[in-house]
Amino acid sequence: MPPSYTPQQKAAIAQYVAITQADKNAAVRTLKQYSWNLDQAVNAFYSGGNNTAAASPHQQSLSKLFDKYKDPQSKEADKNDEVTNIEGTMKYFEDIGVGLEDVSFFIVSELLQSPSMGELTRRGFIDGWSSQGIDTLPKMKNHILARRSQLPDPAFRPTFKAIYKHAFPLARAQGQKVLALDFAVEYWKILLSPPSLAWTTPSTAFLDLWLDFVQTRYRRAVNKDMWEQTLRFAEMCLLDESMAWWNEEAAWPGVIDDFVEFVREKRAVGEMRADEMDVE
Structure with missing residues (x-):
């Protein structure tokens, strides 16, 4: 019994x-x-x-590895809530060959559920790597390289979306609900260009136009909805660069509506110049 x-x-x-x-x-x-x-x-x-x-041998090994990078001043009541400080985090990324200006940084941060820039928790570190069956630095480095190479693959898109979404809370200033525009611009450059999702088509450099638009006409902080809808809009543009699917009645943020008009203006100017060259 x-x-x-x-x-x-x-x-x-x-x-x-x-x-x-x-x-x-x-x-x-x-x-x-x-x-x-x-x-x-x-x-x-x-x-x-x-x-x-x-x-779990993986979890025990990962816990010991985390001890190499944790903040020596972190004395949480729950050991799992212990964190790394900026020095420990940077040392860890250096040890696995990840640069802060590369999409790999966002891959690792999402996998380990980093709560903020430059900080990792023991729980996130152990859960993230043990879920992949990985407990050594060389294996971590190889895993990140493999994930990086998969980013353009449509089959990997759900994971990429999770990486993209996690970048927003990761980069926000503490206590803020929005992301400063200059930070958003830099992260879009990383996340929406090769080797990540390339937001460009044979006839339209969408990412270049988007960055031009937000810096010259929008010029405000970026909220969560705008951040997430930008990725959705980018995916739609890649499916149909003509943007024939867009209409004013759809539930896009106003900034997206304004951007569509911006792109159409640019295209109209381009067509006019092409016509003038044909006449000449």
Whole structure:
């Protein structure tokens, strides 16, 4: 007859398994060892102090690796909430060959769910890499290179969308709901050009036009909706560069409507010049 547990104990077992990916028996043994204190049991797991045979070798290795980069001043009540400081984060990116001005930076930040620029959490670091079965720096470097090469592949588009969306909260100034335009411009240059999604077609350099438009006519901070709708609009442009699918009744942000008119103006000028050259 299986042992019976209280509702609180059952909840603790389920949470321990979800957090550590250990099996149920290992969860029970560790929780009993720590008198059913979930926080203490999880902390012991990540510090390698639970001595359970079923503990994930990836997670234990990743926890030790994270210790090399964590902020020595980070003394959180929950060990999983410990973070890196800017020096530790930069050292980590250097060790895996990732530059801050390359799309790889955004790939890693999304995978590890970095809460802000220059900061990683122990939980995000361990969960992100263990989900890929990776626990060493060389393997991390190779994985990021592989993901980088996949960015243009339509089959990889859902992952790219997640990377693009995560760039917005990642880059916002602390306490702000919008992204400064100069930051948005730099990130669009990285995320919407090769080796990432190339927002250009045979007849229209959309990204160049977009950057010209937002810097000369829009000139304001970028909110979350505008950031996300820009990617959706870019994808539509790549499917049909004529923009025949666009109409004023669609639920696009006003800035997108204005940009469509901007592009049409540029095209009209270009056609006029071509006609003048033909006459000459």
